[in-house]
Amino acid sequence: xxxxxxxxxxxxxxxxxxxxxxxxxxxxxxxxxxxxxxxxxxxxxxxxxxxxxxxxxxxxxxxxxxxxxxxxxxxxxxxxxxxxxxxxxxxxxxxxxxxxxxxxxxxxxxxxxxxxxxxxxxxxxxxxxxxxxxxxxxxxxxxxxxxxxxxxxxxxxxxxxxxxxxxxxxxxxxxxxxxxxxxxxxxxxxx
Numbered sequence: 001x002x003x004x005x006x007x008x009x010x011x012x013x014x015x016x017x018x019x020x021x022x023x024x025x026x027x028x029x030x031x032x033x034x035x036x037x038x039x040x041x042x043x044x045x046x047x048x049x050x051x052x053x054x055x056x057x058x059x060x061x062x063x064x065x066x067x068x069x070x071x072x073x074x075x076x077x078x079x080x081x082x083x084x085x086x087x088x089x090x091x092x093x094x095x096x097x098x099x100x101x102x103x104x105x106x107x108x109x110x111x112x113x114x115x116x117x118x119x120x121x122x123x124x125x126x127x128x129x130x131x132x133x134x135x136x137x138x139x140x141x142x143x144x145x146x147x148x149x150x151x152x153x154x155x156x157x158x159x160x161x162x163x164x165x166x167x168x169x170x171x172x173x174x175x176x177x178x179x180x181x182x183x184x185x186x187x188x189x190x191x
Contacts, residue, residue, distance in 0.1 A: 073133020
């Protein structure tokens with residue numbers, strides 16, 4: 001008769017016992033509410049723990065995705081931070097991608113467009129994309145020099161009361177390419 005008992009020394013560990021003798025200790029960083037009275041083998045007990053962890057990871061992943069969208073890297077990090085095993089978390093991420101709940105490409109495109117519409121340039125957006133665990137190379141492909149210049153002109157018009165030096169500083173802080181800023185501001189002086 002195999003039983004699982006929460007360790008009295010450390011609550012993150014479970015003791016696998018056979019006739020009151022500890023056979024193995026297993027780290028279980030998640031909360032166990034009800035443990036079945038007994039198992040027929042150690043393998044069955046460990047399989048039960050694995051299945052419980054898998055269910056908890058699945059529930060956590062769906063709750064996180066219900067609240068907002070995540071990139072696969074960010075969701076993986078969130079699940080691992082909760083204390084679940086990386087292998088189970090990766091398995092869940094693969095399943096979510098296969099089911100279409102995680103689409104890094106569309107998440108990336110939405111992030112780039114949203115930040116660009118808010119008036120941020122590619123340097124700022126690259127940092128933001130990188131922090132989400134996505135490929136920052138795509139930013140330069142989507143935000144061409146022509147699109148940047150159009151946004152620089154639009155934002156520059158809003159900043160018309162400022163000097164050209166102040167405009168350059170403000171737009172550079174927002175992540176626009178300095179060479180484009182300088183050429184645009186200089187060309188607007190010629191007008």
